[in-house]
Amino acid sequence: MGKRFQKLNGRLREHIMSFGFLGPSLLGVGLFFIVPFGIVVYYSLIQSNLNPEFAGLQNFINLFENSSFRTAAKNTLMFSAMAVPLAVVLSLLLALMLECRIPAKSQFRTFFLSPMMVPVASVVLIWQVVFHYNGTLNVFLSVFGVDKIDWLKSDYCLIVILVLFLWKNLGYNMILFMANLNNIPKELLEVADVEGASAAYKFFAIKLRYLSPTVLFVTILSLINSFKVFREVYLLTGDYPFEGLYMLQHFMNNTFKSLDYQKLSAAAVIMAIAMVILIAILFLAEDRFGRDVEG
Amino acid sequence: MAKKKRRMLGRAALTVLAAAFAIAFLLPTVLTITNSFMTKAEIDANYGIVFSGGAQGGSSTYMSETVNLKFIPDKVSLSQYWTTLFQSPEYLLKFWNSVILVVPIVLLQVAIAALAAYSFTRYRTKFKAVLFFFYVILMLMPYQVTLVPNYLVSDWLGILNTRWAIILPGAFAPFSVFLLTKFMRRIPKALIEAAKLDGAGEWQIFSRICLPQCRSALYSIAILVFIDYWNMVEQPLILLPDAEQQPLSVYLSTINAGEIGLAFAVATIYMIPSLLLFLHGEEYLVEGIAHSGSVKG
Numbered sequence: 001m002g003k004r005f006q007k008l009n010g011r012l013r014e015h016i017m018s019f020g021f022l023g024p025s026l027l028g029v030g031l032f033f034i035v036p037f038g039i040v041v042y043y044s045l046i047q048s049n050l051n052p053e054f055a056g057l058q059n060f061i062n063l064f065e066n067s068s069f070r071t072a073a074k075n076t077l078m079f080s081a082m083a084v085p086l087a088v089v090l091s092l093l094l095a096l097m098l099e100c101r102i103p104a105k106s107q108f109r110t111f112f113l114s115p116m117m118v119p120v121a122s123v124v125l126i127w128q129v130v131f132h133y134n135g136t137l138n139v140f141l142s143v144f145g146v147d148k149i150d151w152l153k154s155d156y157c158l159i160v161i162l163v164l165f166l167w168k169n170l171g172y173n174m175i176l177f178m179a180n181l182n183n184i185p186k187e188l189l190e191v192a193d194v195e196g197a198s199a200a201y202k203f204f205a206i207k208l209r210y211l212s213p214t215v216l217f218v219t220i221l222s223l224i225n226s227f228k229v230f231r232e233v234y235l236l237t238g239d240y241p242f243e244g245l246y247m248l249q250h251f252m253n254n255t256f257k258s259l260d261y262q263k264l265s266a267a268a269v270i271m272a273i274a275m276v277i278l279i280a281i282l283f284l285a286e287d288r289f290g291r292d293v294e295g
Numbered sequence: 296m297a298k299k300k301r302r303m304l305g306r307a308a309l310t311v312l313a314a315a316f317a318i319a320f321l322l323p324t325v326l327t328i329t330n331s332f333m334t335k336a337e338i339d340a341n342y343g344i345v346f347s348g349g350a351q352g353g354s355s356t357y358m359s360e361t362v363n364l365k366f367i368p369d370k371v372s373l374s375q376y377w378t379t380l381f382q383s384p385e386y387l388l389k390f391w392n393s394v395i396l397v398v399p400i401v402l403l404q405v406a407i408a409a410l411a412a413y414s415f416t417r418y419r420t421k422f423k424a425v426l427f428f429f430y431v432i433l434m435l436m437p438y439q440v441t442l443v444p445n446y447l448v449s450d451w452l453g454i455l456n457t458r459w460a461i462i463l464p465g466a467f468a469p470f471s472v473f474l475l476t477k478f479m480r481r482i483p484k485a486l487i488e489a490a491k492l493d494g495a496g497e498w499q500i501f502s503r504i505c506l507p508q509c510r511s512a513l514y515s516i517a518i519l520v521f522i523d524y525w526n527m528v529e530q531p532l533i534l535l536p537d538a539e540q541q542p543l544s545v546y547l548s549t550i551n552a553g554e555i556g557l558a559f560a561v562a563t564i565y566m567i568p569s570l571l572l573f574l575h576g577e578e579y580l581v582e583g584i585a586h587s588g589s590v591k592g
Contacts, residue, residue: 021411025472026411032463032467033444035444102310111317113577114324115323116573118570122547124548129342135345167323180585230529234548249438265443267443268442275437
């Protein structure tokens with residue numbers, strides 16, 4: 001009895017200790033993220049902060065009827081839909097390239113990774129010089145007789161931002177792929193070699209299957225980073241960009257200025273729900289695709 | 296023989312391709328740095344057309360009709376740096392603003408995360424698993440979601456428009472908790488059990504065994520957090536609208552046409568801390584990124 005009590009006591013103490021270690025983090029996360037997010041959900045469901053009557057889905061309906069929100073959501077969605085697949089595929093190609101027997105691999109790795117450490121604010125000057133109406137790109141293209149384009153105020157604006165996004169993010173993704181390419185069992189690839197499998201077969205049937213958790217991770221990471229491209233857009237074009245570059249973060253900034261809590265809260269809740277759904281879909285897809293290698 | 300030749304050719308083609316990519320990846324950074332050594336007159340002449348907003352009647356300085364992106368300055372000069380460092384205190388002030396925002400965030404976030412990661416590693420209960428899942432979800436939320444709760448709390452605490460409105464949410468951001476937990480779970484259990492048998496308490500196990508084992512992870516996470524916050528734009532715009540207190544990562548874009556000569560020097564100076572960290576810690580950084588490679592488990 002005594003011993004058992006002591007053991008129980010010990011476990012209890014361990015539990016208390018463990019929450020002691022977790023305490024600071026839990027307190028902060030609760031205070032700055034979880035509790036206020038609960039309030040955000042509440043705000044999104046009431047008429048106004050002065051008139052806290054249940055409003056049903058009215059705030060969400062208002063939000064979807066708001067033309068700036070629709071523009072921002074459309075642009076952000078379109079950008080992510082282009083940027084994420086490209087980021088995944090191109091960084092995988094870079095990783096495969098560095099898998100091959102080429103000289104100065106580690107230097108190449110450093111070079112490819114280097115843009116991640118450059119603050120956007122620092123490099124934005126060069127981008128301005130390149131993509132300006134009288135900028136380098138137009139000067140270069142004029143050699144081939146192409147008319148001048150005001151890149152950041154044209155239909156191509158998202159493509160320009162896409163280039164900046166890829167420039168900054170490919171290196172990080174590439175490292176993730178490189179690390180996991182190394183983890184593929186060598187024997188498997190050797191067996192495939194002996195049996196005369198083609199390079200394409202080896203890639204799709206073996207490598208890609210083993211990489212599927214990494215593909216999932218890189219996809220999620222690129223998705224999150226694609227929302228941060230506001231930085232580039234803002235630093236290049238300011239508060240009021242060309243309509244094609246008006247992102248969700250611009251919408252949030254402008255809504256913060258008028259401090260419309262209901263609109264802000266509804267937008268944050270919608271974004272959170274959209275993220276959870278997207279990530280769940282990605283998880284399920286990966287689960288299906290990578291099932292037989294993980295077991 | 297023919298096969299060998301073909302393989303050689305393929306390798307050469309790949310090398311060229313890699314080199315082309317490398318140039319594309321390096322060029323913007325290198326150009327920023329080399330341009331920072333131009334004189335004001337040269338910058339104005341080369342890029343004036345971009346930053347002045349086109350028409351500039353009555354300007355006495357020569358200005359090219361189109362930009363003239365140059366790799367090497369005509370005359371290497373430190374005048375931009377001189378002006379930045381000794382005649383334009385506002386840039387140094389904004390640089391300092393960045394430092395006093397980012398350094399506390401990095402230190403606090405890593406310290407708080409180390410404790411939390413230890414808890415998540417050592418005592419794995421069902422409740423903890425659920426909690427950890429929450430952390431992961433939170434980590435995946437973009438700023439468009441988290442800034443609204445952050446704003447509400449900052450407003451309620453009365454720290455809106457002060458540095459704390461950025462430092463505190465940054466200190467508790469779950470990113471480091473997630474990464475460090477993944478590292479700590481790799482520490483052999485036997486090591487911890489042995490220490491326990493020797494009578495080590497929890498704090499001793501944490502500080503004498505776990506932390507030293509994770510030293511490189513701590514360093515690489517600190518670099519990642521630093522790079523992320525050194526680059527911050529979203530948070531200051533909303534939580535710290537006071538221009539006086541804003542970090543250089545936001546302020547740099549407000550540089551006006553008259554001071555464009557300084558911009559490249561300021562941009563380069565702003566790169567230096569993350570550049571140094573990157574060059575010094577690249578191996579750790581790569582290892583840190585590599586280990587972050589999965590959201591599962």
